[in-house]
Structures are given as structure tokens and as C-alpha cells.
Amino acid sequence: MPTLKEQGRKKVISRLFDAIAGAIAGSGVRIKAIGVGCPGPLDSKKGIVLSPPNLPDWRRVPLKKIIEKKFRLPVAVENDANCAGLGEAMNGAGRKASSMVLLTLGTGIGSAIVLNGKLWTGKGGFASELGHVSIDLNGPKCGCGNKGCIEMYASATAVERRRKAAGKMTAEDIYKAAEKGDKVSRRIVDETAVYLGAAVANIINALDPEVIVLAGGMAKAGEKYFAKIRKAAKERALKESFKGVRIVPAELGEDAGIIGAAWRAKKQ
């Protein structure tokens, strides 16, 4: 069901209760825990939603406690990109891998780091903000305060921004136009593959992961685009670390976050 955030926090939470109650009633099994994926930043250890830009009246909401009190079940709250990453790691493109990094290329770039089957969340639960790892310390200023964040180059928003001079198009339109031979679109797509390749090479050199999963609209841009990203990454990554790494599209689509939230609850 849609969030309908404009109705305010209380109504959103009330609708969330209805959704959970409905899911429990319809499940036909005994429910042992509840997993919730939620936009960050949030304190996943305490289950407190801090200040998501897209939920303006949510400020330090103790969502874990609120849902635990209502349903008398253990609750895990995790940021949505981490849930998607855990879902792909357990049941999607990263299954059977010992380590996986996910990048979700949407309005921004979300990401998750899964090491030995567990999310790496850092000291405060804020780790894996790979969209705000800079690929150019003197690059354009990002909303986060940093400069040259990969989000400024390879998110759907960034791709659309670069195409704007030649008329408004969505990122998906741009990928399609590039496929059909539109030169401006093709140049933008090629540039984006190089930016992503540079970011992926950094991830490979830093973490030497088994699988890097790319999700979001561009994941549908097809094998040709992935080949370009792999080529750019190979040119930049250390030979030993690049060897054997898989750079692949996500497999679970919109279900990744739901499946990952369930795993997060189970693992907690």
C-alpha cells in the first residue's frame, strides 16, 4: 500500500499497523518476529528512525518499540537499502557468495555491504553510504556536504540532469534512446558506465567482495551496459582483487527489501 506521508506520521503508523495485522492474519503460520525496512538515516540497533528526508515529520521515532508494543513480537528495523542488500545476498544475485556489495541506482544511490551473511552496519548503524563516497574530491557539491559523491554522477537523477540540456527525459528513456542509437544519450550512458566503473573499482580494491550487485532502473539497461561497467572497473581495479569478482544485476526487484527485512528480523 502507498505510504501517504502527507497524512502525517500518526496515520502512516496506523496504516502500518493495519498492514502488519493483515499480513499476520493472512499468513497461516505462527509469526516469530517482524522485520521493517525504512528510509534512513536511522539507528538500526535501537530501531529509531532519525530524520528521513522523504518523511519530514518523522524525527527520532522509536519505530521498533512502537511496533513491539502493539504486536508483542520482536521487531528489527533496518534501512531500506540494507534490507534490499540482505535480500539479494540471501536469496538473489548474491546467494552462495561470502561477501556482496549492493548499489541501488535510483533518485540517489543506496547501498549495502553484506559480509559472511551479515550486514556490516558500522559503529552507529550508518555504514555503507557508498553513494556518498567521493570519486572526485574537487567534484560538484552534493546535498550531503561532500564533493564529487558517486551519487552526483550515476544516480538516475544525475543521468537525467546531464541529459537536460537536450530536453527532459527519464533515466529509462535515456537508456532506451541510447540503445536505439541516439548519440547524446549514448554518450551520457557511456560516461555513466565509466563513473560506475570507477566507483566499483574502489569497492573492489577496498573490500575484495565476491559479488557486486547493481539494482534500480539501470539494472534493466541490459548486458551491454554491464559489459561497459565491468570494462571500466577492470581498467582501474587491482588485478588480483578483480579476478573472480562478479558484477551483476539484482534479481529480486521490488521484493528484495521485503525478503531482506524478514532475514534481518530472523538474524536478530
Next chain:
Amino acid sequence: MPTLKEQGRKKVISRLFDAIAGAIAGSGVRIKAIGVGCPGPLDSKKGIVLSPPNLPDWRRVPLKKIIEKKFRLPVAVENDANCAGLGEAMNGAGRKASSMVLLTLGTGIGSAIVLNGKLWTGKGGFASELGHVSIDLNGPKCGCGNKGCIEMYASATAVERRRKAAGKMTAEDIYKAAEKGDKVSRRIVDETAVYLGAAVANIINALDPEVIVLAGGMAKAGEKYFAKIRKAAKERALKESFKGVRIVPAELGEDAGIIGAAWRAKKQ
């Protein structure tokens, strides 16, 4: 004892045997395992030294097996930066921390990632090459093939290279001259602090670690220099992740690698 690599691999290994035998004889305790720190790249899982640039006649040397056969004890072989990182994490600047990242600023930049008391070594043992994480995708070409690696900006070699126009100086001389008010040296040191701040901010955004330890000659450059690095990192890192992170000098000096190699053997 010095390596004396010019005498060739066999003599180096024979002297290594002597050193181990001497250490065992002099220890007065029963030795249960041997830990070896060694320049990379190496396959730390199998204990094979692959092709260290500084040991030109070492090619795929199964050092773990060689030492195990000689001493009939379990042997762990790990790259020297990882050993130093593990040493600092267990007994030095990172003790009591749940996660620590080490950067050693020397001829190159070595690094280690320690998560929950364990080295993160990646799928093939090549992880944590943070010296080859790029801070400028269009930056100067690095020996590794990548462009704009932080090693090109903040290693001792890079600091010395930037000072060359105004006469040859070692990195330590440059730090000292900057302290004494030499303007060119001060500019170079300030620039380097910004480069390091950018690299540190990337590490913070990616991993949200509890402690970042800086080792090598520059670690002696003093609190003023660390304050500049912290300031540059704070300007770039995400607020939530920067909060509570400690950016501190290494504590164990040259012993870090020895202590870490012992821990590596114990943990194996």
C-alpha cells in the same frame, strides 16, 4: 635482522629459519603457532607469497607450507599492513574498538580493515588496498593502473615529490620545516591533510568505523596535523557517521606488525 634480499630467496628463507629458531629457543615457553607478516600481494588463505615488488625473485612462494614443514607448527602468513592493523586493533590505538581502519603512510599507503576483532581480507585475501582507492577518477596515473589513488597524494613519496621543485627533502624534513614556518612546506602539508581528510571521509561513509589509525612517519607530525585531517574529514563525511569516530595516530610503532602477526596466528 635485515632482509638482505639481494642474496636471493633461498638465503632469505634460510635466515628466516634462523630467526624463528632463535626466537623459539629464547622464548622460554611452548610455542603453539607461528605468525608471519610479509609484503603483499599474497594469498593469505593458502599462505602463498605471490609477487612482492620489493622481493623480485619471490614468485608464488608457499611460505606457510615451507615454514610448517621446517618447524612442524601451524603457520599463518598475512600481509604486513594487515598484521600492523591487527596489532593496533588488539593492543594499540584500536583496542576496545569494535571496528578499526589503519592507513600506513610510507613509500606507498598500506592499510587494514579490522571488523569485530577480525581482519576483513575479502574473497581472495586482497581486501583493504585502501591506498589504491581513488579520490579523483581523472587524477594522475598510479603504478597500479588506476588513476588518482590516495597513494598518489598522501604517501611519503607523494609528499616528497610535491616538494621537489623547491629542493629534495624527506617527508619528515617537510613536516619539520612546516612546523618551523617554511611556507612551501606548510602548503604541501596542508594540501596533504585535505587529501587525507577526503580519503578518511570516504572510509567513514563506507564503513562507519569506530577508529581510524594513521601510521608511518606522518603520524609523528603531531596533533596540529591530525587536527587538520579531522577538520577536512568532518567537512566531507556524513554527520551521523562522523559522530564519535576517532582519528588517531598509531601507538605501537614498528612492533605493530610483530604483535599483529602473533594475533593472526592465534586467531587462525
